[in-house]
Amino acid sequence: MTASTHNAVDNVLERFVVENAREHLLTDDQIIRAATESSRVNKALQKYTVDARLGGSLNDDPRLLQKAEKRMKEARIVFTTCTGAGLGIIRKTNFGIVLIDEASQITEPAAMIPLVKECHTAVMVGDHVQLRPTVRPMGKALEFDRSLFERLYTGPEYRLLSRTMLKTQYRFSEAIARFPSTEFYEGQLETGAQLDDEIASLALTLFPWPTDDKGRIFPVTFVPCTSEEDYGRSSKSNVGQVNLVMHIIHLLRTLSDTHQESQEFTIDELKKKLRQTSIAILTPYSRQVKLLTENIKLNENTVVSTIDGFQGREADIVVFTTVRSNMDGDLGFLDDARRLNVAWTRPKLGLVIVGDKRTLGTNSLWKRAIDACREVVIERPVEETVASK
Known part of the structure; x- marks a missing residue:
């Protein structure tokens, strides 16, 4: 069983250990x-x-080598990275069956390492419309960032090759799934998650979640912010959006006045529920991550990350600060549809996008994304404003 990184391998091993203990x-x-x-x-x-x-x-x-080789022969399943399959004690070990997780994030040469060790059955799992492997600019120009998984899934038919889309997702509600299903998965993405009660609990907060025509929380929102991005740096930031995100986090962490009294739960229990709700603040730019980290109190239930760094993870609520706001309508990283797909599909319960509608609207995909949201206008208190560093 392989993947691109040690963390990815450990995530699968950790889940397998739990399943193995049960079965x-x-x-x-x-x-x-x-x-x-x-x-x-x-x-x-x-x-x-x-x-x-x-x-x-x-x-x-080195005297332990023979014992190590014996251990390897006795093993039924080996967990390692793709490149690790050609190193150390397993360098000369062959495997009949190879599993590659997150295969769409692995360069083709790296994916080939476990596959050339007398493999007769291979299973690759990934998502070819999310982020590609990270390579240098020259590598990207030569399409070195195109994974073996993507090439096989989108290319011609081959004998003994089967392609299957796992159509049912269990992370988020149909309301969140609707846009990525239409834009990225040919309308085939189905929702198996029953989250009505959890989404209804979003109303506990001061954040003004919109409602649909049946009075239910609509969990996909767009919060406009016309504050301009900074200029003159390769990595961008936007102080105005940081200020607004700070206020949004405060609203999401504060119990609404209408829920201070409850027959089911005490105020302390409701406040604890809000504290336990996980929030991820995502952005395309490392400089915006730095500015957010310097100004927002973080804990295990509130994290800040780039979109690239959060692929494969999830949170109850995602606040997506898009950063770009300029007269030229330049979107930079945001122009990559894969990044939008990754950010949109991370939340379990609610998505809040913060951005400049005029700048984002210069891109047709982003225009459709904004149209798929319900707009919520939020005025931030002056006392919460921070300065750029």
Whole structure:
């Protein structure tokens, strides 16, 4: 079982361990986490590494090699990165079955490493309309960022190749799914999540979530902000949007006056529920991440990240600060439809997009995205304003 990064591999191993404990599929000795450096492995999972199995490191004691090779032969499943499949103790080990997770984020040469080790069955899992592998500008010009997964999924038919779309998603509601389904998945994306009660709980906050014609919370909103972006830097920021996002977070974390009294829950219980709601503040630009981090109080339930860094993760609510606001209608990174798709599909319950409608509207996809939202105008208090650093 492979993926592009150690974190991605550990995420799958962590879930497999839980499933294995419930179903009793394999013994612990039959599960190996291979890494040339055990320190790169999540501490909770280091007991599955070869070093832990041997009680020592191959780097320090080459005499353990035979024992390590024996352990590998006894293993039924090995977890490692794609490049790790060609390194260390498993360099000469062949695998009949190869699984590659997040395959659309892996360059084709990296994906080939586990596949050329006498593999007779391969399963690649990914999303070819989300972000591609990160490569240097020259590599992008040569389409080096196009993954093997994307090439096989969108290319011609091959004998013994089958392509399957898992159409049902269980993360977010149909209201959130509607736009990405239409724009990116040919209208085929179906929703299996039943989140009506959780979405209704958004009304507990001071944030003025709009409602549909049946009085239900509509969880996809656009908050206009005409504050201009900064100029003269390769990575952009927007102080006005930071100020507005700060106020939005305050609203999302504050109990509405109409819910101060409840027959079901005490005020303390309702406030605790708000604190436990996870919020991710996403933006295309690392400079905006820095400015947000300097001015917003973060904890385990409130995080700030670039869109690229948050792919594969989720939060109850996503606040997406788009940054770009200029006279030329220049969108920069925002012009990448994949980035919009990733940001839109991270929230479980609610999405709040903050941006300049005039600048975003110069792009036809973004114009349709704004039209798919309900607009909410929010005035931020002067006392919450911060200065750029």
